[in-house]
Amino acid sequence: xxxxxxxxxxxxxxxxxxxxxxxxxxxxxxxxxxxxxxxxxxxxxxxxxxxxxxxxxxxxxxxxxxxxxxxxxxxxxxxxxxxxxxxxxxxxxxxxxxxxxxxxxxx
Amino acid sequence: xxxxxxxxxxxxxxxxxxxxxxxxxxxxxxxxxxxxxxxxxxxxxxxxxxxxxxxxxxxxxxxxxxxxxxxxxxxxxxxxxxxx
Numbered sequence: 001x002x003x004x005x006x007x008x009x010x011x012x013x014x015x016x017x018x019x020x021x022x023x024x025x026x027x028x029x030x031x032x033x034x035x036x037x038x039x040x041x042x043x044x045x046x047x048x049x050x051x052x053x054x055x056x057x058x059x060x061x062x063x064x065x066x067x068x069x070x071x072x073x074x075x076x077x078x079x080x081x082x083x084x085x086x087x088x089x090x091x092x093x094x095x096x097x098x099x100x101x102x103x104x105x106x107x
Numbered sequence: 108x109x110x111x112x113x114x115x116x117x118x119x120x121x122x123x124x125x126x127x128x129x130x131x132x133x134x135x136x137x138x139x140x141x142x143x144x145x146x147x148x149x150x151x152x153x154x155x156x157x158x159x160x161x162x163x164x165x166x167x168x169x170x171x172x173x174x175x176x177x178x179x180x181x182x183x184x185x186x187x188x189x190x191x
Contacts, residue, residue: 033175069154070161070168071175086178087153 005062013079017104018048021063022073026050036085037073040092046101078104108136109172114164121163122147126186137174144186156180 012019020037024030026049029038034050041048053059053072064070067081075082077100082088091097111129118125122145130140141160148156157178167173 031175033177068158070165081154083154083157086157090153 003062005059008059009062009066012049012051013076016047016049016076017078018046018101019076020048020050020073021053021060021076022050023052023054024050025052030054031072033071033084034073037075037088040085040088044097044101046105077101109167110136113167114139114141114173117167118143118160118163121159126183132175132177135174137172139173139175140177140179142179142181144181144183146182148180148182153180 018041020034020041022029022031022034022037024034026038029035029050030052031054038048038050053063060072063074067074069081069083071084073084075084075088082091088097091100111127114129115125115127118127118141122143124145125147126144128142132138132140143160147159151159157180160176160178160180161168164173164176168176
């Protein structure tokens with residue numbers, strides 16, 4: 001019997017090339033860092049999704065174990081884990097984000 | 108709530124040479140910007156650098172003394188600063 005949470009995460013990662021697991025929704029983030037991450041990707045104009053896991057502790061624990069990363073938000077691009085804006089801001093400073101998104105969306 | 112000294116000692120337990128600067132982002136002593144300079148980050152990518160910091164601060168994070176952190180992790184060369 002597969003792990004339902006694992007299947008759910010797999011499905012979500014397949015559905016969204018840019019996926020943010022965070023606190024609150026895209027329209028109503030309930031944490032400063034989730035809002036910051038939404039604003040980060042809004043700049044690039046590519047479609048992205050926020051999955052609210054604020055109240056879903058089992059899924060949060062699964063994601064933390066899966067990524068060896070204890071906090072939210074958690075950003076995935078093309079199914080690959082990239083941490084949060086601490087990491088993405090530094091990557092952006094080095095010009096690494098645009099090519100990554102172009103590759104993901106076949107730019 | 109946690110003091111800067113407590114954060115620093117947690118970090119130094121894992122990274123003895125760490126040069127640490129801490130900003131209390133909200134005045135509530137639980138939302139911080141933390142900048143760490145240490146040779147421990149040498150040859151580590153961004154994710155692993157932050158993982159190292161999270162590992163060092165796992166206790167105050169787990170018990171809620173630290174609620175949220177913004178992290179910057181550099182080696183002494185990158186920071187252009189001599190770490191003590």
